[in-house]
Amino acid sequence: MSAPVATPTRKGLDVASLRADFPILATSVRGKPLVYLDNAATSQKPRAVIDAVRRYYETENANVHRGVYYLSERATAAYEGARERARAFLNAKESREIIFLRGTTEAINLVASSWGRVYLQPGDEVLVSAMEHHSNIVPWQLVCEQRNARLAVIPMNRHGELELEAYERLLRGPVKLVAVAHVSNSLGTINPIREMVRLAHARGIPVLVDGAQAAPHFPIDVQAVDCDFYTVSGHKMFGPTGIGVLYGKAAQLDAMPPYQGGGDMIHTVTFAKTTYAPLPAKFEAGTPHIAGAVGLAAAIDYLSALDRERLMTHEADLLAYATERLGAIPGVELVGTAAHKASVISFVLQGIHPHDIGTIVDQEGVAIRTGHHCTQPVMDFFGLPATARASFAFYNTRGDVDVLVAALGKVRRTLLP
Amino acid sequence: MTDLGELYQQIIVEHNRSPRNFRRLPHPNRTAQGHNPLCGDRITLELQFEGDRIQDIGFQGSGCAISQASASLMTSAVLGKSRREAEALFETFHTMITSPPAAPVDVRPLGKLAALAGVRQFPVRVKCASLSWHTLHAALNQDAAPVSTE
Secondary structure: OOOOOOOOOOOOOOHHHHHHHHHHHHHEEEEEEEEEOOOOOOOOHHHHHHHHEEEEHHHHHOOOOOOOOOOHHHHHHHHHHHHHHHHHHOOOHHHHHEEOOOOOOHHHHHHHHHHHHHHHHOOOOOEEEEEOHHHHOOOOOHHHHHOEEEEEEEOOOOOOOOOOHHHHHHOOOEOOOOEOOOEEEOEEEOOOHHHHHHHHOOOOOOOEEEEEOOOOOOOOHHHHHHHEEEEEEHHOOOOOOOOOEEEEEEEEEEEEHHHHHHHOOEEEEEEEEEEEEEHHHHHHHHHOOOOHHHHHHHHHHHHHOHHHHHHHHHHHHHHHHHHHHHHOOEEEEOOOOOEEOEEEEEEEEOOOOOHHHHHHHOOOOOOOOOEEEOHHHHHHHHHOOOOEEEOOOOOOHHHHHHHHHHHHHHHHHHHHO | HHHHHHHHHHHHHHHHHOOOOOOOOOOOOOOEEEEEEOOOOEEEEEEEOOOEEEEOOOEEEEOOOOHHHHHHHHHHHHHHOOOHHHHHHHHHHHHHHOOOOOOOOOOOOHHHHHHHHHHOOOOHHHHHHHHHHHHHHHHHOOHHHHHHOO
8 A cells, every 4th residue: 555654663661652543542531531352342543544445446446456557556566555554563474365354253253164164074163261252252163053063161260261171071072173362352362372372283273363463563474473364453453343363274265165265255257157266365354444455554553653562561551550550449350360361350349230330431441341251151150240341452541440430439438338 | 309319229239239029930931031241241031921820920030130130120110911902001101201301291100110201311221221121021011922032
């Protein structure tokens, strides 16, 4: 694509100047400055992303891979340029291993449907973990039902850490594929996926890693992880909604049948027989979300220009500070206390339902998620109907934590004797 | 009063803390379960429904302050009422919590239920306040005797 906004690498971490890149962070809600702590649901967008999408529509919009005219060439270059950026972002070997889809949910559905149709036999197991998002449970249940296969579950302990001994034991069963989150959206746990991939591969079992919650927090290297599939959602990593990536090893993707049929994914079509396009087009039927890919590329450029080590240090500080401050509030119980965590804190407040917490802190301008976070099995495991969750991005500050803590004081004064 | 103060009135907070009719009935002949999958609010409603009257009513469950207080206030309000009276009350209540904040609503027939009027400032919480009523509606419209626990 043309003219990505050049963001100079920042040596130090000047959070105030980073915040200035995100227009929404300067807004007020209910008369209070916005304190946005629902980044695990979706992240806010830097101006570079918003501008890239607008500029694409204003100056480059055309359909891709079709026209011979100038604009179509520009759009195709922008779209394929975005693919190359996504490749570099994930450190995939080849850009044809990058499939643009709506997001992680569609990516997992693609693998479940396409891979599952070929490889799953009656009696086989798909191994997921106890902390998966519904989007890494339900697609497997659907294909298991069709193929008479079943779901097996890696258990976790009370801290919200996967039990690796049980995992190794389960791998000795009829497991055909492991599908596991890199980072838990409701608990924040960072799973040891390199080790998990190594253990699965030792038994010839491929692994899909749901990276939706990992990509916004730390660099991803799919070759180092050596997973067979990796998924990310653009909107959780400061890009637009409706665009995401499925990474798959070329050998895996080549062996899989198409997921959806339509334009762009074919080689030749006759009524007697259709042959399919090579990767990545085989899995991108129909006109793709071109502007979304352009916006995602802008998000990748934005992130890549930052010193991610410093962002990680800052987020680790936020997590430690918030853990300490929230933990000191009488009646607060933290849910998810793994040793390795991303900056996500789920908690409950004794005697108060999370939805009441959410409504009251909202009056102070604080946006947090309350509910089951699309992880009902996690809630069942902890015997909770719901939790409140504060999830941080690099643009959050200790001051945001202070506002949340003060708002929780108001929650207690409103609802407790 | 602030919007928040109106939502969490003392009577709501108090009913949440000490809900009325929070119990199982010895011999219910109508049972219905309400579930708000988005929130995780759950309620089980039991009725002794005889001669077209709610002779006794009890609920159990868990959820936010609004859903629990609403269930508590509802069970107190419909005790002794006929099906038609209870349904009419539901309709008035529903109008109150879903009407635009500025719209005038006659809350006189609602008695203590009017304490939930503040919900209309918080559209996402309407489902919390109405869960117990939808559950009651389901219980009242079951085919007679057998206790159903879907």
